[in-house]
Amino acid sequence: MASKGRGAGRSNMSFKSGSGSWLPWLAWSLVVILVDQFTKVLVLGYYQLGDSHPVTSFFNLVRVHNHGAAFSFLASSGGWQRWLFTGIGIGAAVLIIWLLKSHPGQKLFAFALASILGGALGNVIDRLLHGYVVDFLDFYWKNWHFPAFNIADSAITLGAICLILDELLRVRRGR
Numbered sequence: 001m002a003s004k005g006r007g008a009g010r011s012n013m014s015f016k017s018g019s020g021s022w023l024p025w026l027a028w029s030l031v032v033i034l035v036d037q038f039t040k041v042l043v044l045g046y047y048q049l050g051d052s053h054p055v056t057s058f059f060n061l062v063r064v065h066n067h068g069a070a071f072s073f074l075a076s077s078g079g080w081q082r083w084l085f086t087g088i089g090i091g092a093a094v095l096i097i098w099l100l101k102s103h104p105g106q107k108l109f110a111f112a113l114a115s116i117l118g119g120a121l122g123n124v125i126d127r128l129l130h131g132y133v134v135d136f137l138d139f140y141w142k143n144w145h146f147p148a149f150n151i152a153d154s155a156i157t158l159g160a161i162c163l164i165l166d167e168l169l170r171v172r173r174g175r
Contacts, residue, residue, distance in 0.1 A: 033121050115158050
């Protein structure tokens with residue numbers, strides 16, 4: 001039995017709305033990038049590195065510079081990681097744009113990809129402009145703090161969750 005390609009298994013997806021255009025999904029990515037960069041400009045303008053402003057009993061606005069990747073992975077590696085993560089982000093963007101062009105009518109799948117694209121490019125912009133990613137959202141419980149993150153990271157996480165949901169729905173319909 002021949003294996004089905006990604007598009008073949010998606011044809012029965014309830015979120016599909018015909019072939020559609022991929023340009024609205026690029027517009028969503030642009031919205032993510034603009035909101036991400038705007039919030040980072042505010043943080044850079046109003047906060048010094050290490051500042052923390054309590055908002056609630058479990059949330060602070062902070063200013064952190066992340067020289068690594070998620071959870072500060074490779075943050076203290078001497079600077080080469082900036083270019084590695086920039087390259088990975090650009091490579092991911094090229095792949096995602098190709099996937100968006102191939103599957104624009106599959107709404108949940110395309111929304112997920114566009115969210116990841118906007119987030120990835122938002123962080124790439126930071127790496128190119130500053131040499132680090134600006135993080136500012138700090139959630140905590142008592143003395144335990146989740147690693148600080150930003151709007152771009154949130155969009156990537158939302159996109160990943162939507163990709164998982166899309167795949168679960170696709171598999172469920174395929175039974």
